[in-house]
Amino acid sequence: xxxxxxxxxxxxxxxxxxxxxxxxxxxxxxxxxxxxxxxxxxxxxxxxxxxxxxxxxxxxxxxxxxxxxxxxxxxxxxxxxxxxxxxxxxxxxxxxxxxxxxxxxxxxxxxxxxxxxxxxxxxxxxxxxxxxxxxxxxxxxxxxxxxxxxxxxxx
Amino acid sequence: xxxxxxxxxxxxxxxxxxxxxxxxxxxxxxxxxxxxxxxxxxxxxxxxxxxxxxxxxxxxxxxxxxxxxxxxxxxxxxxxxxxxxxxxxxxxxxxxxxxxxxxxxxxxxxxxxxxxxxxxxxxxxxxxxxxxxxxxxxxxxxxxxxxxxxxxxxxxxxxxxxxxxxxxxxxxxxxxxxxxxxxxxxxxxxxxxxxxxxxxxxxxxxxxxxxxxxxxxxxxxxxxxxxxxxxxxxxxxxxxxxxxxxxxxxxxxxxxxxxxxxxxxxxxxxxxxxxxxxxxxxxxxxxxxxxxxxxxxxxxxxxxxxxxxxxxxxxxxxxxxxxxxxxxxxxxxxxxxxxxxxxxxxxxxxxxxxxxxxxxxxxxxxxxxxxxxxxxxxxxxxxxxxxxxxxxxxxxxxxxxxxxxxxxxxxxxxxxxxxxxxxxxxxxxxxxxxxxxxxxxxxxxxxxxxxxxxxxxxxxxxxxxxxxxxxxxxxxxxxxxxxxxxxxxxxxxxxxxxxxxxxxxxxxxxxxxxxxxxxxxxxxxxxxxxxxxxxxxxxxxxxxxxxxxxxxxxxxxxxxxxxxxxxxxxxxxxxxxxxxxxxxxxxxxxxxxxxxxxxxxxxxxxxxxxxxxxxxxxxxxxxxxxxxxxxxxxxxxxxxxxxxxxxxxxxxxxxx
Numbered sequence: 001x002x003x004x005x006x007x008x009x010x011x012x013x014x015x016x017x018x019x020x021x022x023x024x025x026x027x028x029x030x031x032x033x034x035x036x037x038x039x040x041x042x043x044x045x046x047x048x049x050x051x052x053x054x055x056x057x058x059x060x061x062x063x064x065x066x067x068x069x070x071x072x073x074x075x076x077x078x079x080x081x082x083x084x085x086x087x088x089x090x091x092x093x094x095x096x097x098x099x100x101x102x103x104x105x106x107x108x109x110x111x112x113x114x115x116x117x118x119x120x121x122x123x124x125x126x127x128x129x130x131x132x133x134x135x136x137x138x139x140x141x142x143x144x145x146x147x148x149x150x151x152x153x154x155x
Numbered sequence: 156x157x158x159x160x161x162x163x164x165x166x167x168x169x170x171x172x173x174x175x176x177x178x179x180x181x182x183x184x185x186x187x188x189x190x191x192x193x194x195x196x197x198x199x200x201x202x203x204x205x206x207x208x209x210x211x212x213x214x215x216x217x218x219x220x221x222x223x224x225x226x227x228x229x230x231x232x233x234x235x236x237x238x239x240x241x242x243x244x245x246x247x248x249x250x251x252x253x254x255x256x257x258x259x260x261x262x263x264x265x266x267x268x269x270x271x272x273x274x275x276x277x278x279x280x281x282x283x284x285x286x287x288x289x290x291x292x293x294x295x296x297x298x299x300x301x302x303x304x305x306x307x308x309x310x311x312x313x314x315x316x317x318x319x320x321x322x323x324x325x326x327x328x329x330x331x332x333x334x335x336x337x338x339x340x341x342x343x344x345x346x347x348x349x350x351x352x353x354x355x356x357x358x359x360x361x362x363x364x365x366x367x368x369x370x371x372x373x374x375x376x377x378x379x380x381x382x383x384x385x386x387x388x389x390x391x392x393x394x395x396x397x398x399x400x401x402x403x404x405x406x407x408x409x410x411x412x413x414x415x416x417x418x419x420x421x422x423x424x425x426x427x428x429x430x431x432x433x434x435x436x437x438x439x440x441x442x443x444x445x446x447x448x449x450x451x452x453x454x455x456x457x458x459x460x461x462x463x464x465x466x467x468x469x470x471x472x473x474x475x476x477x478x479x480x481x482x483x484x485x486x487x488x489x490x491x492x493x494x495x496x497x498x499x500x501x502x503x504x505x506x507x508x509x510x511x512x513x514x515x516x517x518x519x520x521x522x523x524x525x526x527x528x529x530x531x532x533x534x535x536x537x538x539x540x541x542x543x544x545x546x547x548x549x550x551x552x553x554x555x556x557x558x559x560x561x562x563x564x565x566x567x568x569x570x571x572x573x574x575x576x577x578x579x580x581x582x583x584x585x586x587x588x589x590x591x592x593x594x595x596x597x598x599x600x601x602x603x604x605x606x607x608x609x610x611x612x613x614x615x616x617x618x619x620x621x622x623x624x625x626x627x628x629x630x631x632x633x634x635x636x637x638x639x640x641x642x643x644x645x646x647x648x649x650x651x652x653x654x655x656x657x658x659x660x661x662x663x664x665x666x667x668x669x670x671x672x673x674x675x676x677x678x679x680x681x682x683x684x685x686x687x688x689x690x691x692x693x694x695x696x697x698x699x700x701x702x703x704x705x706x707x708x709x710x711x712x713x714x715x716x717x718x719x720x721x722x723x724x725x726x727x728x729x730x731x732x733x734x735x736x737x738x739x740x741x742x743x744x745x746x747x748x749x750x751x752x753x754x755x756x757x758x759x760x761x762x763x764x765x766x767x768x769x770x771x772x773x774x775x776x777x778x779x780x781x782x783x784x785x786x787x788x789x790x791x792x793x794x795x796x797x798x799x800x801x802x803x804x805x806x807x808x809x810x811x
Contacts, residue, residue: 006499014511021515024548025522032544036537054539070667070748071758090665091745091760094389094726134537 161211222308337369561618583617643780650773
């Protein structure tokens with residue numbers, strides 16, 4: 001092969017590789033990116049049905065119940081405005097506690113419960129999952145806005 | 156007094172770094188020997204001062220000086236001595252001090268083992284490293300002073316995060332940082348060569364052993380971190396594609412590409428500008444990793460925005476280093492003379508293809524790591540990109556690279572003979588195919604992906620062995636760099652086999668067991684014998700006992716724990732593992748279900764992970780391969796032989 005042909009082949013191979021990589025990335029993004037929703041958003045039906053997503057908030061105090069099989073737990077996740085019942089089977093992470101922040105990944109069931117396949121709580125007592133902090137502050141802001149409306153819209 | 160001494164030593168080190176970063180470089184440009192002679196003593200003095208500073212901080216931790224904020228926040232008088240010293244690098248400030256210490260160790264090493272290098276080159280290399288040191292020392296002194304006083308002092312400290320109270324966590328950060336920072340040497344060599352305008356085979360030969368050394372540390376550091384996560388987090392996973400992990404993995408990928416590209420530049424004088432670019436990228440990604448982990452952007456983009464001093468500093472430094480070096484690259488790389496010609500089918504082109512694949516894979520990892528951060532920072536919603544993304548992108552990109560690595564060593568430089576290589580590799584191919592097809596049957600379940608993974612693993616091992624036999628038969632000498640390369644490739648093969656087997660055949664089950672109850676899983680019988688309270692040096696624990704038997708014969712007695720540390724009061728899972736060569740049996744304790752302490756049932760997680768240990772075994776083989784390669788005699792030969800061997804290898808061509 002002449003040098004010029006070689007260069008053409010090399011460039012074509014490079015372009016093909018980048019195209020394949022881009023296709024792989026796009027495809028993987030489409031299938032595997034998980035979106036986050038706060039309980040308020042889920043209750044407002046903003047969350048997808050039949051698709052995995054994440055919710056986050058505080059575990060409501062006194063809501064943790066263990067079923068008879070010993071492995072399945074029910075608890076309620078709240079962003080102080082709205083709350084959503086969650087059911088999960090398996091070992092809970094060490095820092096899972098009532099009144100503390102939590103993120104759960106799973107699907108919304110036809111029973112209105114969130115069926116979690118994974119429960120995440122980070123290993124630091126001062127750590128608040130950013131999604132949770134965001135959901136809480138948003139609910140807080142909305143409530144503040146609403147109270148302004150309720151009292152006659154401010155001015 | 157001691158902390159102030161450390162602080163003062165750091166300030167002096169910064170002053171020396173400023174001198175080291177300017178005068179020798181200027182001297183080298185103006186050919187003033189008096190100035191570039193400064194480089195070596197300056198590097199040594201800097202090491203001394205930073206070592207003193209580090210010693211002072213370690214002493215404050217050791218002697219429980221809770222009037223130092225850093226000590227009060229990260230240690231406790233009841234913490235065992237070894238962990239008290241390890242706590243020195245357990246905090247943000249301490250780990251940055253460790254970073255700088257590592258940098259000064261590398262500078263010291265360059266100043267000691269560079270006798271065969273021209274003085275002007277050493278002056279430039281140490282000068283560039285001095286500038287990096289200026290950046291990090293100022294970061295330390297102006298935004299993260301490790302010696303800050305807490306007045307009045309605390310009665311006792313807030314303790315080290317219990318997760319870090321672990322032997323692997325004691326050596327993991329130094330190893331990892333040694334690797335991260337080690338790429339600064341390759342980077343400095345590249346910048347020095349660009350400044351000098353002389354990119355040649357001898358430049359590649361100088362920077363090769365340094366790059367491999369850094370790569371060894373990084374490999375071991377990542378492996379240790381992965382092993383720690385495996386047994387300490389209680390989930391039995393060994394890689395989570397977590398941003399912190401990706402931050403260390405990206406420089407590793409580019410570093411691997413760099414090692415291969417350096418080989419071509421040294422042997423054939425080709426790809427010079429590509430190699431320089433990889434050297435710049437490897438260190439840039441190390442810096443990016445430091446930024447990601449240390450600026451707080453990962454915990455929350457908003458936390459970063461509310462306390463931006465540290466983040467902005469690293470970001471500016473990052474922009475300066477990457478922008479500056481790429482500008483220099485754009486200016487100088489065009490003038491680099493092209494190397495020796497080669498055909499499309501040659502070892503050169505295969506190595507090029509491999510490094511491009513590694514680079515593209517790294518870009519995909521980078522995208523998956525940064526994309527959620529960008530979306531969040533721009534207020535476009537919150538997403539998470541989990542392991543499925545990385546797996547479905549990374550594996551298809553790495554598979555061709557591994558196939559190539561099996562063939563590469565058998566293809567000659569300049570012009571390869573495909574027919575000959577195919578003929579030599581036929582046995583390796585047959586064995587790999589048969590193994591891949593039939594081994595899954597031994598595990599009782601066949602799946603196409605499992606077979607493919609096994610094929611890749613067997614193929615690279617078979618190819619490496621074939622290359623070894625061919626080399627022995629040809630009568631050419633076995634250089635340790637050749638053997639090291641093969642050993643590292645075998646390590647990759649072992650790693651791929653282990654990952655495939657674990658992914659395909661692991662068993663996991665969450666169960667609830669009352670004392671005396673048992674469960675059968677994967678042919679093993681697990682009998683739960685209840686939980687007892689035990690007292691540790693700085694924690695109390697509930698320790699369970701699980702007897703594992705197989706067909707009545709005892710296999711192991713496992714004692715997983717749930718610990719509560721006195722100071723931070725959070726429960727922590729301490730899993731118990733029976734380490735076997737062909738499988739690990741992994742049990743971790745969940746929580747007590749129901750009341751009545753003595754006879755309470757507990758939830759347990761039980762995992763049987765076939766061949767999982769070989770994941771880290773493969774990493775160790777890779778590191779050993781690196782060690783062999785870096786110890787090759789030709790890197791230690793004096794100035795005398797330098798020009799001579801460059802020509803000799805050009806003629807000899809295919810033998811290395």
